[in-house]
Amino acid sequence: MLFTRQDIDRLDRIKRLNIINSITGIKPANLIGTQLDNQTNLAIFSSLVHLGSHPPLLGFVTRPPGDVPRHTLENILATGHYTINHVPVSHVEQAHQTSAKYDREQSEFEICGFDSEYINDFPAPFVAEACVQIGMKLSQIIPIELNQTRLVVGQIELIRLPADLISEEGYIDLTSANTAGISGLNSYYQLSHQNTFPYARPKPPKQSS
Incomplete structure (x- = not known):
């Protein structure tokens, strides 16, 4: 099948949305936690990307505030802090439910069955059930003019995860962490490690026989 x-x-519209959201393959499933005036908020995102390691930068894409409230972005703009939490495979149904449009006065932590926790006085709530937890500080927001979305760029201020998940080289074992992946908007996957290869360097071309 060919699509021009x-x-x-x-x-x-729905079919186009699902195809384009699925075409990139498996994406990371993360819950972003925020808080404003003691009201916590939690929402699932699948657009998280690595932007650099020194300084450690991560980005995610969201739509701007407008007719539809964007509590995550509004809270980040107000406080400058947020958390990123890997979705456990055991909690994908609850994590998916955070995408529903709840009122600002309702906490997705409570409604969707997650426990909030605070680490080292970090000003945003973490998901207690997440094996990998990341504390973020807002760096900049880059408008994407073609579709009016925003790339939210933040610096990593804090990481917490079990020590046995990190290899000597610093790789994180996502299979043991039971981290879930997403395809499209609502299909969830369990990750399985296949192989690890050394840093790739140029090789001489194979000699033809």
């Missing part, structure tokens, strides 16, 4: 750009534009 014109074919894509002519697709039913």
Whole structure:
């Protein structure tokens, strides 16, 4: 099956949305925790990307505030801090439910069955059930003009995870962490480690026989 750009534009809106959201393959499933005026908020995101290691930068994409409230972005703009928490495979149904449009006065932590916790006086709540927890400080927000989304860029201020998940080289065992992945908007996967290879360097071309 071949889709041209014109074919894509002519697709039913929901089908187009699902195809384009799935086309990148498995994406990380993360819960972003925020707090404003003692009111906690939790929402699932699948757009988290690594932007650099020194300084340690992560980014995620969100739509701007407008007719539809964007509590996560609004809280980050107000406080400058947020947390990123890996979704455990055992909690994918609860994590997915955080995507529902709850009122600001309702906490997705409580409604969706997650416990909030605070680490080292960090000003945003972490998900206690998450094996990998990351504390973030807002760095900048980059507008993407073509579709009016925003790339939220933050610096890592804190990481907490079990010591036995980190190899001597610093790789994190996501299989043992039971971290879930997402395809599209609502299909969840369990990750399975396949192999680890050394740093790739150029090799001489194979000699033909």
